[in-house]
Amino acid sequence: MHQPVNIGTGMRKCQGITEPCWSSLSEDQRVSWKYFSRIVAVVGAFFVTKTGSPYVDWPLVALTAIFLVIVIETQRSYSRLSPKFRKRSVRIAIFLGSWGITILGVAMFSQVGLVSAATVLSNEVLPSLHKSTDPLVQAIMVGGFLVAVPIALIRSFRQLHFEELIYTLPRNGLKRLLVFKQPKATSFPVFAYMELSTLLVCLVYASSVAEIAKVAMTLFNAF
Structure with missing residues (x-):
């Protein structure tokens, strides 16, 4: 027996997280929202930190923009896209989002670790080196310091479960949002909140x- 209810349920399951609300808007409302969101993006871009290096700034802008466009545009018309295209888009978005956060997390962790190592070096290792005149003792101290730093960083990384924080949780969150479509925008305020939050996250990430890149470039130029 034909069961139209099940077909309708299946179609609803294929809708994007913002598609129900986007479909309910008139064309004038859609264009008005696009104007507004573009203006917010342009204004926000002025407050985004720049490194001054086109080799860093342009790829960062491009990757962030790709992620933003995929998440925003595909979810507005998800059910009207071909299965192959939308699966590919979701995979790209999850890949960029999860690995982008992972790279940022590793960079921040490394920066904190290097600052801590530099503090120990200046406050403890260097004064001890000045007190000792034996080259063998100095070599052992320096060698011990160079070995202890990466071991301490790796141990701290594992003890804090940092991998779960910067990779597993963001990836699962993106899957829940983009694959399982939870939660969905059922009203315009929720729709606006989701899209503007995505834009804000991308701007803050960039x-x-x-x-971090500016700090790394400054240290590299110093040496």
């Missing part, structure tokens, strides 16, 4: 990566 600025954070640029800040």
Whole structure:
């Protein structure tokens, strides 16, 4: 027996997280929202940190923009896209989002670790080196320090379960949002909140990566 209810349920399951609300808007409302969101993006871009290097800034802008466009546009018309295209789009978005957060997390962790190592070096290792005149003792101290730093960083990384924090949780969150479509925008305020939050996250991410890159570039130029 033909069961139209099940077909309708299946179609609803294929809708994007913002598609129900987007479909309910008139064409004038859609264009108005696009104008508004573009203006917010342009204004927000002025506050994003820049490194001054086109080799860093342009790839960062491009990857962030690709992620933003995929998440925003595909979810508005998810059910009207071909299965192959939408699966590919979701996979790209999850890949960029999860690995982008992972790279940022590793960079921040490494920066904190290097600052801590530099503090120990200046406050403890260097004064001890100045007190000792034996080259063998100095070599052992330096060698011990160079070995202890990466071991301490790796141990801290594992004890804090940092991998789960910067990779597993973000990846699962993106899957829950983009694959299982939870939660969905059932009203315009929720729709606006989701899209503007995605834009804000992308802007903050780009600025954070640029800040870390600037520090790394400064240290590299210093040496």
